[in-house]
Amino acid sequence: MQRNHNHTTIVTIEKVIDETPTVRTLVFSDEIMSNVLPGQFAMVWIPGINELPMSIMISKESGKAAFTVRKHGPASTGLFNIKEGQQIGVRGPYGNSFDVKKGNLLLVGGGTGLVPMMRLLTFVKPTDNVTVLIGAKSKDEVFFESLANNLLENNPHKVIVSTDDGSYGEKGYVTDLVEKLVSENHYDGVYVCGPEIMMHKTVLAANSRKIFVQASLERMMKCGVGICGSCCVGEDLVCKDGTIFDGEHLSQNKEFGIFHRNKAGILENY
């Protein structure tokens, strides 16, 4: 029987990798999830706790996929605490995917926003010149730096880390680095996923220079399939129209970078 991608499939966590004290990667076998497009996400059921949207992380092994989760509220903490051998549910894949350009590419990721960037790196061509910016608050929150370097070993590339407190890599906000890079270099594509303010600034920086830019938005999600409306940003539904939007489109959106909705659906400022 064909799998109904809107019905939860149960998978067993086979490996748990500590990325930082608050970020873990959970690996599982799933042919469909292992082959998704860069930027796609799944709805992840933590039985008895909650269900969360999660970008689908790559795994080194074929036929496997992963989630990289930051422990935050009760839901993500529940996922963070899943042990090897325990089961979770997944449905999806959902959402559109990055439009992968050729040439000079700039990838900007903050925290678990790096997850779709790692899969995007598996889609670049060997001729592409790729710069990856990793933003973090401080040294012990940095992860995926060496993974990014490994994935790019056959490419002309740079992986630059910046920390807000300067405890590792460059000091300062990653968006300052973005501003600097796009003003000094030509890029064929800029891709960003992370906190909304970071995405907003990156999109502004690229838009003002007419550089192709895409951001992967995050909103409260209940259904993931365009039914509940909880993920709306202006007239767009993040789960269905996105999660990935072009910078040009986002420049028309009245809510991007300014408002998001809480669980009751009330607009709140960022």
Place this chain on the structure above:
Amino acid sequence: MQRNHNHTTIVTIEKVIDETPTVRTLVFSDEIMSNVLPGQFAMVWIPGINELPMSIMISKESGKAAFTVRKHGPASTGLFNIKEGQQIGVRGPYGNSFDVKKGNLLLVGGGTGLVPMMRLLTFVKPTDNVTVLIGAKSKDEVFFESLANNLLENNPHKVIVSTDDGSYGEKGYVTDLVEKLVSENHYDGVYVCGPEIMMHKTVLAANSRKIFVQASLERMMKCGVGICGSCCVGEDLVCKDGTIFDGEHLSQNKEFGIFHRNKAGILENY
């Protein structure tokens, strides 16, 4: 969208052909029904009146099919009275089909039992030697004689009519003719459809000489799909296991030729 063969599709009757004073053929366009196997039937809805099992009749025109109905009780009379341009519903095709042998073939049909025989004739090979027996009460109940001859124009063949009263063709019961033919000739396959007594005698005649024989049974049918049980003969369900059964199999059946069930499901003698 794919057609659900268990859901009624509405078709318009395009032509009505009077075969005898009490038998009419109703022609309609339906790609699926035009291409069924010999012996298959449809459930035919006469809106506002009833739904009846009907063998699917051939039509000269491609993409078309037909029903040939004898006016009997209210249901079949309702179908008989359908005019050109009126609509009926069809679902199916249902049932298995005749196992078409090569060589010397004997087809025996009584009344509308000739319908599956006509389609069977479109499946014989030019090298087959085919004899068709048409049984009827009297001259004005004979139909499909010239159709049978036309369908067999490229074959060595005989079409023999017998009427109970001798008003046309041979005089006597068609089963007496069957008895005579199988005792005098070698047959590779015998096929029969008509009143149960006729089928029973034909099967006995062939079985006793170890000739391959198949009969297409008729029972009260409500669902046509093996749910309601109304069509059972012994442990067989006519709609699902049949309608076509091998003579050998029928020789084990305690009810064939003896009992049928009425609308309440009570066994009644033939």
Place this chain on the structure above:
Amino acid sequence: MEPSITTSLGQIQLERPVMLASGILGISLDVFNRIHRSGAGAVVTKSLSTEPWDGYPNPTIFSVGGGGWMNAVGLSNPGAPNFAKMIKPNHDVPIIVSLVGSIPKDFELMIEQFENCKVTAYELNLSCPHVAKVGLEVGDDPELVKEIVTTAKNSTNVPIIAKVGLGTTHYLKTVGTAIESGIDAITAINTVRAMAIDVETQRPILSNKFGGLSGTPIKPIALRCVYEISSKYDIPIIGCGGISTWEDAVEFFLAGASAIQLGSAVGDNWINVFDDINKGILKYMQKKNYSTIKEMVGLAKKS
């Protein structure tokens, strides 16, 4: 050790937990034998009345797609006396005799007919949604349910099951009344009252206009009912409604059913469905390390 898929509903013992539901292929002993051989732990007969009934004219059954079926057969049946005669020779097949009637006396009279037959249990159809004066019209009347169950219990020592469905009064009340009156088990649920209209001819398709929806579409509703009954009452439950795979069967066990019935799945998957489900249940039990069905009954209520 190989797990066992035998199950019990109070005094009713079944070799296998999957039964043929009432009204499906349910009028011939020969067919019962065949279905038993193909894996059913018991067969439930077509609902029988005191007299033979012709039922409604066709169309009486059709598919709505996606494993869903609609029917308004109108309880056509040969009547209890004819039926009892037919099954008298039976020794091998566990037969559950389904009964419909309007008044307590009907049930007493019918049960009498089966005195010399091997009957595993009686199932009182309090839930057919498309025939007047019987079925749901009885099930929706708590006073009548009480009298009928009491009369039936007094007429025989054979276990009595009440089959409930979604009517115009709360089915949980019907269940409660049946239990108070001494019922041995509950089957939930019957078909759900429904309709389909043909847009070309602009008529209801079923000759009776209204019919009962069965199969896959009603599974989540039936499962909810089983869960609600098992949460509220301590009574053996037979789950019924839209079961077509072993996963469906296990869902019903987890919700609180000790056995299951299926009907519509026969229309889509033919009678292999019984054996397929038995095998699937067995595999699941091996994987989860259960040795009896009982161990999983109601487990979903623990979470």
Place this chain on the structure above:
Amino acid sequence: MEPSITTSLGQIQLERPVMLASGILGISLDVFNRIHRSGAGAVVTKSLSTEPWDGYPNPTIFSVGGGGWMNAVGLSNPGAPNFAKMIKPNHDVPIIVSLVGSIPKDFELMIEQFENCKVTAYELNLSCPHVAKVGLEVGDDPELVKEIVTTAKNSTNVPIIAKVGLGTTHYLKTVGTAIESGIDAITAINTVRAMAIDVETQRPILSNKFGGLSGTPIKPIALRCVYEISSKYDIPIIGCGGISTWEDAVEFFLAGASAIQLGSAVGDNWINVFDDINKGILKYMQKKNYSTIKEMVGLAKKS
């Protein structure tokens, strides 16, 4: 002459007969605009309460296959006051405001909030099957229904619709009570109480355990309800439940609905579904030579 697909429900006039059902994409004016542009004749808001509600934790929505969906969102909503503020700028979209509450006063308070908004109608949700003290628990209580409808009618001149569903008392009684109390139209039906259990983890999938079944599986049930209501009462009806094609829509018209709502179909076919259905209805009307929707309303009852 090109047929017209405008329709009316008493005083309510709609450009197109297909509406977005409550709870689907129903919290943002920008989204309402988009859905209106894509073909909906009106949009019904998420059911609003006097205060903001977070709703249940996830999982709250998933597919059961075959066009069927289960949800227990738990009526999460921003509350009537916030919502009224949001839709105040609206001039173009016909918005039907859906309301839930436990007591008559709740409805009065909420309707007040919308005094300066363009509201096409209010829809009283008397039928959510999975939230305590509101929805069906109200709809199942005829006395409360009477008080709520009366209070709502006294609070505004805008038409009031009651949305009913299958609860523990007969929904036709609820309809009757609502009509006696002055209701302007009926929406039938809401989701049907249901459940799904995951056999691997042995838990109900929805965090609330019980949820509402919607989509294709409930279509034959919803259609039956519309036919029953239109056969018994003379009241404008909005059909809802499992509609995903123009044929479905026409079935509901023939059963007695003057307009329809859909929700789940958006999950399978996205918002093109509105325009697709409008176009299909138009073609059907051309073929059958109707110039207004009204001509086909209830036709199936004639046969």
